[in-house]
Amino acid sequence: MSLDPEQRLELLALARASIEAALPLGEIAPYPGEPVDPELNRPGACFVTLRFGESLRGCCGTIEATRSLHLDIWNNAWASAFADPRFPALTAEEWTGTGIEISVLSKPELRDVGSEAELLEVLRPGIDGVILQAGARRSTFLPAVWEQLPDPRQFIRHLKLKAGWPADFWPPGMHVWLYTTESF
Template sequence: MSPPHSLDPAQRRGLIGLARQSIEAGLRTGQRSTYAPAAHDAALEEPRATFVTLRIQDALRGCCGTMEPQHSLAGDVWRNAWASAFNDPRFPPLTSAEYPRIDVHISALSRLEVLPSMSEAELLAILRPGIDGLLLRRGTSQATFLPSVWEQVPQPAEFLRHLKQKAGWPATFWAPDMQIHRYTTESFGERD
């Protein structure tokens, strides 16, 4: 799994600004605006998957993203910022009153690394707490945890149990045909 190039501070600020612009446009119009590429540097126009997380006073307020590159890095941030604010099914749409209190955090994902079929014990042995994001898929069910989830769930066995439950499976579930992917993120936010 080769990590993509690192974003410099100006690129990070630009992406945070784009996320805010997308949310502001949604507050004005009530719908997602079309992303219009501007004169960004080339790194922001490369295909890359992202997650955008919104928090108010450290409480989650929305988080949406993509697992595989479908758009440019900037375009993906634009779409996921709007989705996090207005289309996360766990929360009502963000209001104008809440907007000034949100903190925007972006996670730019590496390419997914497909892990070979293995036992649960073998997976637990190779997981890197604090580094690895994990995606589990089986049939039409899937779930992912970004590497930042390790802060709340630091033990690999517990991390995996919670992820399986997020997918709708029992905590003890394991299937040999489960698809396992790992990835890393470059994460940054307004308070970084």
């Protein structure tokens, strides 16, 4: 899905509205309903990233499009502000200095790679987001993480650590998906 400037503005306004409506409630506010642009009712998956100054303040999202993009933005904006387990709930004082970035994901593509070396051969640094799954554990890095981890080997090793695996972990049957994002 390629979003035009008006659609991007609508989604950013929706994310802000979700957070602002929840600040006085202490819980997620009722979903406002249909988007202005009906195209935003298509299934979509996104992450909403909050930054206070230059520091990460929250980032939650979905990897699979199981609901409309519009509803996904509403829920993930709230979760990033109030339910990211790495941070306390956002306060009204912090909100004034908090920026929002939305990353809309392409459909993840399962890649047939049997080792970390094979993954590194097909990986496009700066472009691909990666999902790794072995058993019940799964982790993902958005393409934006390449800014902090530009070395492909380190990118994958940190992704494995995020899942709670050793950096050199690669079991038989590791599942790998690649995706891209449209971020704004």
